[in-house]
Amino acid sequence: MKRILAWVVALMLACAMFTGVMAEEATTTIEFFCVKQEVQGIMQEIIDDFEAENPSIHVELTYAADGETVLQTRIASGDVPDVMSLYPAERTYRMLLDEGYIIDMTDYDFMQNVEQSMLDLASYNGAQIAIPYTLSLYGIHYNVDIFNELGLSVPTTMDELMDVCAKLKEAGYDAFALPLNDNADQISERLISAFDGENYKEFEAVAAGEMDIHDVKALQALADFILGIKPYSTADAMGMNNDSAHSDFINKKAAMRLQGSWYLSTVKEADPDFNVGLFGIPSPVTNDTIIPVNIDTGFAVSATTENQEAALLFAEYMTRPEVATKYYSVDGNINMIKGVTYDKAEYMDVYNLVMDGKMSLTQINLWQEGVNMRTAIAAAVQTLYMDEDVEAFYQMVNDAILENYA
Numbered sequence: 087m088k089r090i091l092a093w094v095v096a097l098m099l100a101c102a103m104f105t106g107v108m109a110e111e112a113t114t115t116i117e118f119f120c121v122k123q124e125v126q127g128i129m130q131e132i133i134d135d136f137e138a139e140n141p142s143i144h145v146e147l148t149y150a151a152d153g154e155t156v157l158q159t160r161i162a163s164g165d166v167p168d169v170m171s172l173y174p175a176e177r178t179y180r181m182l183l184d185e186g187y188i189i190d191m192t193d194y195d196f197m198q199n200v201e202q203s204m205l206d207l208a209s210y211n212g213a214q215i216a217i218p219y220t221l222s223l224y225g226i227h228y229n230v231d232i233f234n235e236l237g238l239s240v241p242t243t244m245d246e247l248m249d250v251c252a253k254l255k256e257a258g259y260d261a262f263a264l265p266l267n268d269n270a271d272q273i274s275e276r277l278i279s280a281f282d283g284e285n286y287k288e289f290e291a292v293a294a295g296e297m298d299i300h301d302v303k304a305l306q307a308l309a310d311f312i313l314g315i316k317p318y319s320t321a322d323a324m325g326m327n328n329d330s331a332h333s334d335f336i337n338k339k340a341a342m343r344l345q346g347s348w349y350l351s352t353v354k355e356a357d358p359d360f361n362v363g364l365f366g367i368p369s370p371v372t373n374d375t376i377i378p379v380n381i382d383t384g385f386a387v388s389a390t391t392e393n394q395e396a397a398l399l400f401a402e403y404m405t406r407p408e409v410a411t412k413y414y415s416v417d418g419n420i421n422m423i424k425g426v427t428y429d430k431a432e433y434m435d436v437y438n439l440v441m442d443g444k445m446s447l448t449q450i451n452l453w454q455e456g457v458n459m460r461t462a463i464a465a466a467v468q469t470l471y472m473d474e475d476v477e478a479f480y481q482m483v484n485d486a487i488l489e490n491y492a
Contacts, residue, residue: 114144116396188386204221220419228240305480316471
């Protein structure tokens with residue numbers, strides 16, 4: 087009996103000691119909020135690796151449909167994730183520094199892991215509001231096999247593009263899968279960015295009464311493009327959303343899609359053997375091909391977190407070349423961490439244009455503080471598509487400029 091009692095006491099002491107050790111190694115939990123659905127899988131893999139290296143830290147990955155809206159709503163209510171992905175070139179996110187929600191990352195050693203020429207893209211008033219992580223490219227994705235089947239070359243002018251559209255339609259394909267239902271805002275803003283990278287100056291001139299809306303060259307090109315591709319594209323673009331556009335493209339009903347370089351992972355996930363390419367949108371304004379670029383992902387750290395040391399450790403981990411390379415493996419964007427080599431064959435032509443300096447920041451990053459014309463231009467494009475009334479299109483944009491810039 088004494089022996090049994092001794093064993094029980096010993097077992098209880100061992101359990102107590104084990105519990106004490108576990109208490110000493112209590113897990114710190116931080117939240118990483120990711121706004122991009124297409125990188126959820128690789129981010130979980132990276133988090134698993136981080137936790138294996140840092141067993142006292144647990145990273146909770148969160149994502150919500152319409153992640154941008156959810157993130158902004160949460161921050162506005164004071165519910166700030168410890169670490170978050172965001173779009174640091176956009177003014178909405180830059181203001182988070184002034185409002186005390188995110189930290190200035192300028193003086194942290196791990197910022198040296200970022201290509202130094204790219205740091206300004208995620209800076210605001212001399213402060214580094216985020217780690218600029220990936221640079222997205224925007225253009226026209228196309229089905230290479232369909233182009234080869236019909237003997238089509240990549241168009242380099244708008245006239246050539248319209249000719250390609252006509253030949254695709256004649257062969258039984260929709261030229262473009264055009265989701266104006268839920269993507270008109272991005273499509274419109276990226277198109278005017280491609281047509282004229284300095285379009286924002288003309289909007290300012292219209293607001294100041296120094297230019298007539300009909301003389302804004304990018305708007306002329308936008309109206310011509312939307313009405314030009316309409317007969318050859320999705321029969322019901324107003325009823326088409328991103329998901330149905332993706333379905334039409336993957337299932338070879340449509341030969342082209344307006345999308346950013348983040349789309350590559352979505353295509354390859356649906357069909358690893360899909361032969362996709364990307365070319366730039368030819369501009370009738372500049373008679374050239376200029377690629378709209380944007381900081382597609384930046385990582386920011388909360389200024390209000392109680393676990394800032396753990397949050398910064400995770401941020402530092404994301405800047406390691408081997409980690410960034412892993413992220414890049416499923417992401418079509420240019421990674422801005424030193425040591426990551428861009429080798430996406432599908433996008434190499436457009437990548438080379440960017441490396442040659444043929445790029446411009448998307449207009450949303452250049453509009454004046456407090457100005458966001460995306461929703462207004464999208465509404466004007468949707469109305470133009472339905473009614474084909476170019477004058478009404480101009481008037482809607484003109485009214486929005488006067489209201490936004492007031």
